[in-house]
Amino acid sequence: MALANDETPAYSLDLTISIPQGQGPMKRIFGLIGLAAVILVAVLMIRTLAFKSIQIGSEAAVSIALDEEAAAQRLATALTFPTISFEDPTQIDSAAFRDLHEYLQTSFPVVHQQLHPETVAELSLLYTWSGREPNLDPILLMGHLDVVPVIPGTEDDWEHPPFGGVIADGYVWGRGAMDDKSSVLAILEAVEKLVVEGYQPARTVYLAFGHDEEVGGPNGARQIADLLESRGVNDYALVLDEGGAIVDGLVPGVAGRVAIIGIAEKGGVSLELVVEGEGGHSSMPPENTNIGILSKAITRLEENQFPARVDGPAFSMFEYIGPEMSFGMKLLFANMWLFKPLVTRGLVSSPQSAAMVRTTTAATIINGGVKSNVLPIEARAVVNFRIVPGETVETVKGRVRQVVADDRVQISGAGRDPSPVSDPEAPAFQMLATTLRQLVPSDDLLIAPYLVMGGTDARYYASRSDNVYRFFPAIVGDGDLARVHGTGERLAIESFALGVRYFYQLIKNSDRL
Secondary structure, three states: OOOOOOOOOOOOOOOOOOOOOOOOHHHHHHHHHHHHHHHHHHHHHHHHHOOOOOOOOOOOOOOOOOOHHHHHHHHHHHOOOOOEOOOOHHHOOHHHHHHHHHHHHHHOHHHHHHOOOEEEOOOEEEEEEOOOOOOOOOEEEEEEOOEOOOOOOOHHHOOOOOOOOEEEOOEEEOOOOOOOHHHHHHHHHHHHHHHHOOOOOOOOEEEEEEOOHHHOOOOHHHHHHHHHHHOOOOOOOEEEEOOOEEEEOOOOOOOOEEEEEEEEEOEEEEEEEEEEOOOEEOOOOOOOOHHHHHHHHHHHHHHOOOOOOOOHHHHHHHHHHHHHOOHHHHHHHHOHHHHHHHHHHHHOOOHHHHHHHOOEEEEEEEEEOOOOOEEOOEEEEEEEEEEOOOOOHHHHHHHHHHHHOOOOEEEEOOEEOOOOOOOOOOHHHHHHHHHHHHHOOHHHOEEEEEEEOOOOHHHHHOOOOOOEEEOOOOEEOOOOHHHOOOOOOEEEHHHHHHHHHHHHHHHHHHHHO
């Protein structure tokens, strides 16, 4: 691990140990062992003491007036539109999306008068806010209008109806509260306020809201990116999408809040495993049935997980939070050259931290057989892999074939590679952190780069900008993660208000980027 700085410590240690001559070889060996131990301890301590904080320092606090209740109510109403996306486009309720468009136009009239809104791919939205200096690279703020379906049979388990738009107990409740209408509404709230105040950014600002992110963004985000490129917009000073958040007590080794800003996102591939053979009556089964062969293949994959990689975004994350940990944890991360195996074992001991450092393996679908006394001719399963940077869809396929090691199992599937990794030292990342520091005191919050576990629409801009990040300042605590795509989705009014203020100040700060 590189030290936080390259300055020579302003002290020295005399490590000279005199080993008496003429004594037996065992005494010399013990003497050398003692010398090596002293040197090792000294190196560990020096590196630990030199492992300095690289957190963004305190900034002058910024106060931004906001009618939080009115803003929360606009978000709540937006959640009443069931803008659910499906793999099959014929299932989409297009009217719900168009009704949401109309509601946004009514709620943010100045934005819609001055930012030239366009409908793309029939249901996505693109806004253009022309800057004072059109020669500067623009910035792009993203969100998505679509939501996932409510799990059938769970409707009665929600504290409040999933499309009820209810505000209660300090939260806005409903599908899309966290993922991701909050981003869309927070951006529009901030821009409406700035335009009303007469502000015009130096850089052109694009607002891009796709309608099919939950199924990979094949039409919405992709077509918006292609449309902008056709107009000559092929480089951005900043692209910001959903993905990171302010997590409370969820980062290993840190008790308090950490703002995790996504600098990359995992790739993904779902591989189909198929075994075909003779069927027949269950009274005369072969030694290995098709289901048995398939089951063994899945077992091999689960028992031979991908190796952990404490590098890339994961390494960057611990460079940022390691110096803020207890002395024991700090010693570990300051001396990864020695303790990397120990740290790796600790990280893979829980599913949450293991997902940060390795390509994950999850069997998600299995089919085979229609009757208890009939051997199926075919058995089929789907195994989903989320791919860390440094690996690709092809390397995953190759390793799966190697681990399964059975020609009777047919393996196929397509996916996407991990995104490029954006630099946490780049001015754009530092601006994101500085903006947060202006709104949240440094004593209450750490800031760190992060690898986003899922996919976002931001990937369509990976080839168009070196500064693609993923973050919305929602405060996420224990139990909140299960609500995303799950039952009882909600967002604290405090979090939404912080999001509005964040985008407001970020746009102003982008003038200095």
